[in-house]
Amino acid sequence: QVQLVESGGGLVQAGGSLRLSCAASGRTLSSYTLGWFRQAPGKEREFVAAINWRGGSTYAADSMKGRFTISRDNARNTVYLQMNSLKPEDTAIYYCGISPAYGSRWYPDFGSWGQGTQVTVSS
Numbered sequence: 001q002v003q004l005v006e007s008g009g010g011l012v013q014a015g016g017s018l019r020l021s022c023a024a025s026g027r028t029l030s031s032y033t034l035g036w037f038r039q040a041p042g043k044e045r046e047f048v049a050a051i052n053w054r055g056g057s058t059y060a061a062d063s064m065k066g067r068f069t070i071s072r073d074n075a076r077n078t079v080y081l082q083m084n085s086l087k088p089e090d091t092a093i094y095y096c097g098i099s100p101a102y103g104s105r106w107y108p109d110f111g112s113w114g115q116g117t118q119v120t121v122s123s
Contacts, residue, residue, distance in 0.1 A: 002027045002112045004096050009117030012086055020081040020117060022096035029053040033099045034079045035110055036070065038092035038119075047105040048094070051079060059105070086121045093118050 008020040022034065035050035049060035049070040058070050069082040079096060094117050097110030104110070 002029070002032075002098055004098070004112055004114035006094065006096055006114040006117040009094060009119045011120045011122065014086060014088055014121055014123050016086050016121070017082070017084045018086065018119060020083070020094055020119070022079045022081075022114060024077045024079070024098070029077060029098070031100065033102060033104055033110075034072070034096060035099060035105065036079075036081045036094060036096050037107060037110070038090075038094045039116075040092040043092075045095070045107050046092075047107065049081060050099075050103075050105060052102055057103075059103070061105070083119070086119075088121045088123045091119060091121050 003026045005023045033050050033052050036048040037045045038048050039045040047061050049068055051058045051070050051072055067085045072079045095113050097113045099109040101109040
């Protein structure tokens with residue numbers, strides 16, 4: 001079973017940047033998709049971006065393209081989410097999860113969620 005640990009969240013002013021990390025252990029990731037989702041208070045968990053470990057193709061929610069970039073470090077079994085030009089509406093807990101479904105952005109397809117990391121963007 002895969003264990004995921006997120007880190008890198010914090011408090012940042014609008015327009016600032018953060019880089020989140022998701023470190024995976026326990027299983028090879030070659031057949032999985034790793035995804036970032038976020039959940040703001042009172043809202044459903046929302047897809048942010050994902051990377052297919054085999055091949056490394058990436059995709060992101062339309063509203064975050066151009067601001068958020070997902071990448072990976074194979075040697076460290078870690079996925080990163082670089083977030084630039086942050087807005088107050090980006091405030092949420094950010095989670096990473098894995099899915100055997102190639103190219104999925106559907107929350108129920110993902111599991112083995114980490115504990116999440118809080119991102120707060122002040123105006």
